[in-house]
Amino acid sequence: MTPSVREVLQGCTLAIVTPPSADAGPEYAASRFGMVAMMLGLAATEAEHAAQAAAAENADMRAVFAGLAPAYDAALGGRLSAAAAETEASLDVPVLDEANARLRRLLIELHARIEDAGDAAANRAIVSLYGRMAQLRQMALPSG
Amino acid sequence: MSGLADAIAAYLSRAWGEPVAVERLSRISGGASRETYKLDAVTSTGTRPLILRRDPPGSLIETDRRAEFLALKSFHGRVAAPEPLILEEQGAELERPFFVMRRIEGGAASSPFARDAYAPHEAKLAEAFFGTLGRIAAADPATLPIAELGALPSPGDCWRRELDYWAGVIDADELHPQPIVRAAIRWLRRNPPPPAQKLSVVHGDYRSGNFLHDGAGRIIAVLDWEMAHVGDPLEDLGWAMDPLWRHHDPDRVAGLTSKADAIAIWERASGLKVDPAAFRWWELFASVKGQAIWISSAKEYRDGGYREPILCFSGWYTARRQDEIIAERLAELAA
16 A cells, blocks of 8 residues: 555655755644654554554455355456465565555456446445445544 | 745846845745745835745646636636736746735635534535635636636536546556545446536635635635636535545535535525536545545655655545545445
8 A cells, every 4th residue: 555654654754854945934844744743643553553454455355256256257257266365475564565456456357347247236245345445444633 | 035035036026027025935835736935025115915836846736827827817806716916837037837826814724634623603604615616606617717728628528528537647646556446437437427507617626625714704715726627517516525525524514514505505606506416426526536636646755755744644544535435435326
């Protein structure tokens, strides 16, 4: 997922150590540092949950693929079954994200096929998956 | 005086044909797509309070400064739009394109993520906010300076033009596959809305947080016209009501009032009607457009060396929240 916690922290560090330009007024500086503070708060939460969220999302997509694979031809069904049988190579976030990107691309292709076929039940299953994916990635602002 | 102040003074002196001194130059927060500065231009006849908006080296979205200038020119005096003064598309002394408008003093803008931002004046501001949008929608773009931008779209093409543009932004800028917004784009293409009931000026970013209010229920400036164009008036209404801008309050669009009340205010002010089926399309489109902007900001955050915190926020928190909103909308459509 982008940006990663590493990228966010890199950006926050840059924002803190880079001197403001001569034309930056106090309002601008306060706004910028307020934003950095908020990013750090979000990064703290994300660092704790990112691996779990990515692994859970990947597992959810694989479970949906496993359920729907038999309904498709050998080409797509075979890829769905293969993806469903995969396990995580590592719980490092970059590795999980690589797998996530592959699974998401397959999900996009699968959903388009489901729509073309007019399969309402499968469509609801995918849309329900989207809701769970969004919930897994939910972020709460430090104030709320 | 700073280098930038010197450059502005040199430009204004040349443009106005008299010596100009720049005082109290200060960068302010003014969105992620322009560098925004406030300054005083001092001449022999007095002091002019100004806002200067300059293109940054990298911006959140590629916007048309000429469109913004012409939109302000179209609506200054009709609604609370700042007076545009100078458009410089070549950059000249400032090296990057910019424009100058008169500064409106004394107002405050509220973050759309702040809770209860408008208490206790929500009702009065709701009337002003959605009433202003209705008046923008009611105007005939063919008679306004914004018509200088070129041929107007046909009413039946407004949706396609906008969807093609923002889907193209996602195609170009997506760093990680985004199945939720992709599903929404496919739904929008399969279920096009009826032709626009009229062509209107679309502000393009009309939402909570993009206006100054006086703290007593009056809007004193509508800001950020940089995505202005001519299109379907329901586009702005859908964007203004996106759940992203509700200040965490599910029951009040823009943090101001109920959806039904907002539509009623807009219909009274515009003389137009909100067709529910058409509006459902434009509501989902608003979320797609939003996600395109947030995807773009994540890319610019990376490409720009992680220097702009606002790009990080947009590409991270806001993108995640927008995915939730789109997923909820898709679930309603699939039910």
